[in-house]
Amino acid sequence: MNLTLKIWRQKDSNTKGQMVDYKVNDISEHMSFLEMMDVLNEQLVNSGEEPVAFDHDCREGICGMCSLYINGEAHGPDRAITTCQLHMRMFKDGDTITIEPWRAKAFPVIKDLVVDRTAFERIQQAGGYISVNTSGNTQDANAIPISKHAADEAMDAAACIGCGACVATCKNSSAMLFVGAKVSQYALLPQGQIEAADRVRNMVEQMDAEGFGNCTNTGACEVECPKGISLDTIARMNRELMKANLK
């Protein structure tokens, strides 16, 4: 298929960016979206132009690196996938595809389609962990009884890969689905109870400091999340914060 691509080009974080049109031809419907981007970049390199910078790593939907806003949706028009899992069969010959970086003040553009998502790292560092003595006498995690229901819910929350699609798709650039997932995965398990109050307080404080917006419960994040993280995790985070402040 032959396609027209409208791509955000930005030299660096200090330069103003703009949408630039490109043509790519003979794209196979079996290609992944990122392979189509590789074809474009090869074309650009061969013609002496600067290739389009975009994040990618595992290309298996696991690492959370790919992060493109395609035709007005995070990770494109398909559901429960990352950009690397999006296939060109989702598009038709002659289509125009608009490709933009995640847009959020807390995710500044580094170059072209690459954004700085270290705000998520700082939120994790603020409390997204448990303190365990690992000096050789670590207790077997299976020795602590956990209900199947709690274990399943914690695992579902832990499926978050921190790609930032929730922030990108939210009309308020809110990071509450990400933080809700990280708070939930510990709040549901016994190992997370000791630091629960400090964890939620510190992570929410860091989230606010990073300049993310406020959740208005539109539910867009849940729909666009490649890992199907539930809005229930946001409700749990809200409960955890209320509980922490009543202590």
Added chain:
Amino acid sequence: MSGFFKSSIGRKVAMALSAFFLMFFLIIHLAVNITSLFSVELFNQLSHFMGTNPLIQLALQPVLIFGVVFHFVMGFVLEIKNKNARQISYAKNNGAANSTWISRNMIYSGLVILAFLVLHFIDFWFPEMKVKYIEGDMTGMIAGTQEFRYFDELQHKFLEPWRVGAYVLAFVFLALHLLHGFTSAFQSMGSTAGRKKALQTFGKIYAYAIPLGFIIIAVWHHFNHL
């Protein structure tokens, strides 16, 4: 605890608490007004009680006004903060693919309701305050008679078609606001109940029934006075 209400989640909780209070008030307001459809006497008595009872006037009314003002001011504060969180808009954004128009545009339905409240206060609340607290007439009677003035005032206001139209339009936007706001308030309070079918159905019934009730009252008095 004061730090809690400065946090993004604390503000959500405060919005939800004020929303619950206002949604409860709407039920009371409609319950009083709906009596005007079938009993002039009952409507007048209830209006007089609500308008002169010291507990309602001096304790609940200020709380209600605070609740209304707080909900609007906090709504605007959060909207500005949220707009600032994305300084460059998407060239192409398909919001309809993942959320309802209503949920994405609460600020606009809220603004219509705010404009309506200005009209509503000019129509009813300011004249009521003037009669009772400036002129000092707490009798609730039409001057020189032994008849209550409340029902007459209500019917008189809905004589003009433009006002009925404005009220109907505002209540349509109130329905839109409530369609998202009802379940959203539960989510903000940390409850997943708003995501359960039973409460979603109840929320829809509430969001349609309350504004529809007010619409019926406005239209009824317009046509029954002609």
